[in-house]
Amino acid sequence: MKTKLRELRTARxxxxxxxxxxxxxxxxxxxxxxxxxxxxxxxxxxxxxxxFGTSVEDLCCLKENKEWEDAQNEEx
Amino acid sequence: MRNCKRMPYAQIIRWRIRVSYALLxxxxxxxxxxxxxxxxxxxxxxxxxxxxxxxxxxGGFGVVVSRxxxxxxxxxxxxxxxxxQMREQDxxxxxxxxxxxxxxxxxxxxxxxFSTVTAALFSMAAFSAVFPLLLAALAIKGGLYALYxxxxx
Numbered sequence: 001m002k003t004k005l006r007e008l009r010t011a012r013x014x015x016x017x018x019x020x021x022x023x024x025x026x027x028x029x030x031x032x033x034x035x036x037x038x039x040x041x042x043x044x045x046x047x048x049x050x051x052f053g054t055s056v057e058d059l060c061c062l063k064e065n066k067e068w069e070d071a072q073n074e075e076x
Numbered sequence: 077m078r079n080c081k082r083m084p085y086a087q088i089i090r091w092r093i094r095v096s097y098a099l100l101x102x103x104x105x106x107x108x109x110x111x112x113x114x115x116x117x118x119x120x121x122x123x124x125x126x127x128x129x130x131x132x133x134x135g136g137f138g139v140v141v142s143r144x145x146x147x148x149x150x151x152x153x154x155x156x157x158x159x160x161q162m163r164e165q166d167x168x169x170x171x172x173x174x175x176x177x178x179x180x181x182x183x184x185x186x187x188x189x190f191s192t193v194t195a196a197l198f199s200m201a202a203f204s205a206v207f208p209l210l211l212a213a214l215a216i217k218g219g220l221y222a223l224y225x226x227x228x229x
Contacts, residue, residue, distance in 0.1 A: 038168055
């Protein structure tokens, strides 16, 4: 799942370690989310959105991801 | 979402220390029981069975003792305790644990370890059957963990 996490984090000047400490996860988890290879839980997505003062929908690009998934399902 | 009240992490560590001490006592009792039943006769055991039983039993003993020491150190140092808590409760690590078999495979591994040691001490035929199963279960756990770890690296 694509997210805006990397852009928001770098704009804020935070390292992965610093962000991880704020939301009580490991830096590895933040890395995985930024690479789009791990989907955060609802609670983690909410914590991240709170840190950046944005919404979960915006942070996780839910509209875009939904459109992409719908397109994938249609292809099948 | 969790609805049940979660125990404080320090309390969880204290319980782990208690369980570890109980496990040590059980292991000592097991050793006495095996001796009383005439198990562990090196004349009847193959070299592999002898090595595996020693490695698993005494290695396991060492692991339990080291966990007790480690957990006691955690209780003395709040910063380390918090670090350990974060590492353990990190959702990606929990995800990898669940994807690689979770608690079910962990329990199965413990049962297989116990069965392998017991079989090695009493019956070479049983040991020949159970030891490959233990290796297979370890390979499955390790393989799945590595696979999903790479997939969500």
